[in-house]
Amino acid sequence: MNATLAEDSGLVASTNRKSGAGADRAFQLVTAAAAWFVLLLLGATALSMAWGGRLAFKTFGWHFVTGKDWDAVNNVFGALVPIYGTLVTSAIALIIAVPVSIGIALFLTDIAPRWSRAPIAVAIELLAAIPSIIYGMWGLFIFAPFMAANVEPWLSDHLGSKAIIGPLFSGPPIGIGMLTAGIVLGIMVIPFIATVAREVFSAVPPPLKESAVALGSTRWEILSRVTLPYTRSAIIGAVFLGLGRALGETMAVTFVLGNAHDLSASLLMPSNSIAAAIANEFTEADTELYRSSLIALGFLLFVVTFIVLTIAKLMLLRINRQYGRTH
Amino acid sequence: MNKMFLALPALALLAACNSKAGNESSNAESGVQVTGAGSTFVYPVLSAWAADHKNQGGAAINYQSIGSGGGIAQVKAGTVDFGATDQPLASDDLAQNNLAQFPVVVGGIVPVVNIPGIEAGKLKLTGPLLADIYQGKIKNWNDPAIVKINPGLNLPNVAISTVHRSDGSGTTFNFTHYLSQVSPTWKSGPGEGKTVAWTGGVGGKGNEGVAGYVKQLPNSLGYVEYAYVVQNKMSYALLQNAAGNFVAPSADSFAAAAATADWKNAKDFNLVMTNAAGANAYPIAASTFILLPKQPKDRARSSAAIAFFKYALEHGQDQAKKLDYVPLPDPLVQQIESYIGANIK
Numbered sequence: 318m319n320a321t322l323a324e325d326s327g328l329v330a331s332t333n334r335k336s337g338a339g340a341d342r343a344f345q346l347v348t349a350a351a352a353w354f355v356l357l358l359l360g361a362t363a364l365s366m367a368w369g370g371r372l373a374f375k376t377f378g379w380h381f382v383t384g385k386d387w388d389a390v391n392n393v394f395g396a397l398v399p400i401y402g403t404l405v406t407s408a409i410a411l412i413i414a415v416p417v418s419i420g421i422a423l424f425l426t427d428i429a430p431r432w433s434r435a436p437i438a439v440a441i442e443l444l445a446a447i448p449s450i451i452y453g454m455w456g457l458f459i460f461a462p463f464m465a466a467n468v469e470p471w472l473s474d475h476l477g478s479k480a481i482i483g484p485l486f487s488g489p490p491i492g493i494g495m496l497t498a499g500i501v502l503g504i505m506v507i508p509f510i511a512t513v514a515r516e517v518f519s520a521v522p523p524p525l526k527e528s529a530v531a532l533g534s535t536r537w538e539i540l541s542r543v544t545l546p547y548t549r550s551a552i553i554g555a556v557f558l559g560l561g562r563a564l565g566e567t568m569a570v571t572f573v574l575g576n577a578h579d580l581s582a583s584l585l586m587p588s589n590s591i592a593a594a595i596a597n598e599f600t601e602a603d604t605e606l607y608r609s610s611l612i613a614l615g616f617l618l619f620v621v622t623f624i625v626l627t628i629a630k631l632m633l634l635r636i637n638r639q640y641g642r643t644h
Numbered sequence: 645m646n647k648m649f650l651a652l653p654a655l656a657l658l659a660a661c662n663s664k665a666g667n668e669s670s671n672a673e674s675g676v677q678v679t680g681a682g683s684t685f686v687y688p689v690l691s692a693w694a695a696d697h698k699n700q701g702g703a704a705i706n707y708q709s710i711g712s713g714g715g716i717a718q719v720k721a722g723t724v725d726f727g728a729t730d731q732p733l734a735s736d737d738l739a740q741n742n743l744a745q746f747p748v749v750v751g752g753i754v755p756v757v758n759i760p761g762i763e764a765g766k767l768k769l770t771g772p773l774l775a776d777i778y779q780g781k782i783k784n785w786n787d788p789a790i791v792k793i794n795p796g797l798n799l800p801n802v803a804i805s806t807v808h809r810s811d812g813s814g815t816t817f818n819f820t821h822y823l824s825q826v827s828p829t830w831k832s833g834p835g836e837g838k839t840v841a842w843t844g845g846v847g848g849k850g851n852e853g854v855a856g857y858v859k860q861l862p863n864s865l866g867y868v869e870y871a872y873v874v875q876n877k878m879s880y881a882l883l884q885n886a887a888g889n890f891v892a893p894s895a896d897s898f899a900a901a902a903a904t905a906d907w908k909n910a911k912d913f914n915l916v917m918t919n920a921a922g923a924n925a926y927p928i929a930a931s932t933f934i935l936l937p938k939q940p941k942d943r944a945r946s947s948a949a950i951a952f953f954k955y956a957l958e959h960g961q962d963q964a965k966k967l968d969y970v971p972l973p974d975p976l977v978q979q980i981e982s983y984i985g986a987n988i989k
Contacts, residue, residue: 388841389812390834462860489803491861493846576810576847587846593810597849601812601838603713 363619370613372606381613387578387594389602394610396617398578402495402588403621406570407563409499409584414506415556421507422514423540438515445508453572456501457493461573464500465492469585472496484582496584498574502566506559513555517548553633557626564622567592591618676703676948682715682728684850685814685869686932689749689967690728693956696963702955703948712814713838719743719935725942725949727935730814731838732914742938744987745912746980747931748956750902750970752870753819754893754928756878758858759785759800763879765892768793770884771826771919771927777865778806778823779833780843785863793884800863807857807866810847812838818930819867822918826927867928870898871968885927886919893926898970901929907976913983931972938988950984957981 367374373381373394384395421441425434469490476486521544529539545552575587576597595611602608680690687709694705710718712729719727720741728748738745755774757767773789776782782789786799809816817838824831834840846861848854851868855876858866865881870893873880882890891897904922905915917929934953940946957980961971972980 386841388834389839390837390841393841457856457860465861489805491805491846493857493861571810571849576849577842577845579844589847597810597847598812598839600711601713603716603812603838 363616366612366616366619370609370616372609373613376606381610382617385578385580387589389598389604389607392604392606394606396591396610396614398580399589399591399594399614400617400621401580402574403564403590403592403618405495405584405588406499406502406574406590407560409496410502410506410563411556411560413500413503414510414559417503418507418510418514418555418559419545419552421511422518423544425515426518427536427539438512441508441511441515445512449505449566449568450572452501452505453569456497456569456573460501461492461497463492464497465490469496473585485584488581488583488585490585491587493573493575494583494585494587495574498570498588498590499584501569501573502563505566505569506562509562510555510559513558514548514552517551517555518544521547549636550633553629557629560625561622564625565592565618566590567596571596591615591621676944677706678703678726678945678949678952679706679708679724680715680726680728680949681708681710681718681724682935683712683730683814683932684709685730685751686728686749688871689960689964689969690956692963692967693960694952696960697952697955700955702952703945705949705952711812713812716935719937722937722941725936725940725945726953729933729935730930731817732912732916732933733935735912735914738912738914738935744936744938744984745914745933746953746983747913747933747972747976748953749964750898750917750929750931750972751968752893752898752901752926752929752970753815753822753867754870754873754878755865755867755881755883756855756858756873757866757881758862758864758879760862762797762799764877765880765882766797767879767881768884768890769881771822774883775823775827775830777804778808778842778845779829781829802863805861805864806842806845807854807861807864808842808845808847809839809851809854810849813850814838814930814932815851815867815869816840818916818918818928821916822928825919874968883927885923885925886921887923887925889923891924891926895965895968895970897924897926898929899973901925901927902931902970902976903973905929907979913980936984936988940988946988950988953984954981 377384377394381394381396382400383397384393385397386393386395387398388394425438429437469492472486473488473490477483525543525547526539529543534542570590571593574590574593576589576593577587578589578594579587581588591614595614599608599611602611687707690705690707694707698704707728708724712731715724715727716729716733718724720743732747733743733745755769759767769790770793773782773793776789783803784801785804786801791797791799817836820830820834820836820840823834824836834842846857846864848857848866851872854866855868855872855878858864858868858878859876868878872878873893880893882892884890900922901917901920904920904925905917907913907915913933917931919927920929936946936949957972957977964971
């Protein structure tokens with residue numbers, strides 16, 4: 318899609334060269350400056366975080382990433398627990414949010430009665446406007462007790478003794494931990510993914526779907542063979558918008574994740590995330606190494622996000638090669 | 645949380661009184677803006693004092709409760725007129741930065757529990773027991789070591805969920821300082837600090853975070869400032885003091901700890917009151933310390949700050965009591981005033 322867009326704009330530029338060449342050139346410069354500025358800003362942020370965290374990286378080396386001890390008294394810092402907690406909670410969030418969001422988007426574009434589409438769409442967009450601290454408080458006061466009383470005992474009774482997944486669901490049901498945080502995060506990212514997915518789905522040219530209907534396709538076949546293949550790169554973009562939000566979410570996670578620097582296989586146990594650790598500890602980080610370690614943690618969030626995004630792009634490339642380009 | 649609400653009217657008063665300053669004797673101080681930063685623990689009482697002080701013609705006090713670490717950093721950098729910290733600085737650190745230090749108010753840190761069926765003040769705990777529970781050595785409420793000192797109580801056979809502070813805090817410093825004094829394994833293990841490496845458990849942000857988790861999680865154990873116990877009607881445990889008595893947290897037991905602490909021999913008041921010796925002394929009493937530069941850049945603002953703390957020490961006691969803090973004993977106040985006179989030019 319990007320390539321065709323670029324060609325289009327090149328075409329437009331060449332036809333207008335005589336009339337508004339100066340204005341066009343200025344416009345090009347301004348847009349280019351805006352785009353490059355973002356890149357510059359990103360680079361500068363990453364660099365200054367790396368610079369701020371250099372003491373931590375120099376002191377601990379690779380152990381800063383692989384170490385699981387976080388001990389301010391003895392000045393030993395390892396980021397494994399927050400990295401693990403961030404990745405696990407975000408993964409749970411996506412596992413919940415992606416199917417639900419795509420379902421919402423599909424319902425709104427194809428299935429829902431026409432009059433109900435706009436109100437539901439607006440309601441979903443408004444969900445995205447709820448401050449994250451509200452989700453956090455709801456999570457702590459209402460959802461966590463519910464998880465502790467109803468969901469987690471069931472999970473540890475029925476799944477806790479199973480062979481492979483057992484360790485994931487063992488431990489006391491306290492309601493605060495990675496599973497609860499992941500579910501709350503999932504609810505928080507649904508509006509982001511659903512809104513973009515709805516826009517993309519409604520951009521699928523009607524003739525494509527109509528031909529599928531004419532060939533006798535069911536709704537499911539239209540979704541899986543026409544809509545999703547046609548929109549997959551935009552949908553993956555939407556998923557990554559949600560993932561970015563989940564990786565960096567701070568307040569809501571702080572409330573329900575437990576803020577404990579403990580490495581545990583069980584999803585029912587408390588853990589920590591990078592953003593929550595920084596928010597909790599930055600104000601009272603009074604040694605040079607402690608502060609540097611927290612900034613280094615921020616840098617690692619950059620790196621983690623970058624790696625995850627790269628993997629996604631590579632996946633997208635592979636899918637495109639498999640299917641061949643459809644547009 | 646209630647403390648915050650109490651502080652709000654005080655702030656409003658501060659703002660309202662900006663215009664009618666200087667109706668009495670201390671005209672020289674009015675119009676001066678004193679800024680301070682630090683401990684969140686002392687914020688409610690400090691802002692109440694500031695409002696009263698301003699009402700009586702004193703200087704306006706602008707205090708930012710950004711945390712002890714931030715307060716120390718800012719007063720060292722000279723960006724504020726005074727700092728407030730829950731963890732006293734050592735004398736050489738003070739000398740290096742040319743700072744004077746003295747306590748202004750006393751409070752206490754209280755173990756709170758949420759065990760269904762057990763009321764406030766019924767459960768007895770000792771310091772070593774607390775250390776073992778927080779280290780994960782004692783896992784269940786009906787552990788023989790707990791049952792032994794609580795013969796009449798029906799303790800359930802369930803796991804203890806420990807709750808600690810997730811942010812660095814003076815509360816944690818005083819709590820772990822106490823545990824280090826009474827438990828050798830704690831001292832050689834997690835040690836003392838504003839944040840330590842906890843074994844298991846859940847971390848809550850701020851006193852309100854810990855209080856919230858303890859109320860949410862059945863069979864949990866946490867530690868919070870005394871005011872949160874009173875305002876949230878939490879179920880506190882009795883704690884055994886150095887003299888062997890089990891004492892409840894109260895203004896009297898904190899005052900007993902402050903009175904028996906050896907302030908006379910503490911250079912620059914560098915003293916943490918945990919594990920005080922008195923028969924009725926509460927074992928985890930804590931105080932907040934004010935840091936003032938010895939040679940201030942702005943003399944007018946510094947003397948206004950000193951006047952404010954003199955006012956607070958001499959006349960702020962009732963206000964402190966109302967907000968569930970404990971005033972300093974009289975001999976200590978006299979010692980502080982002569983210290984200020986001798987140290988700040």
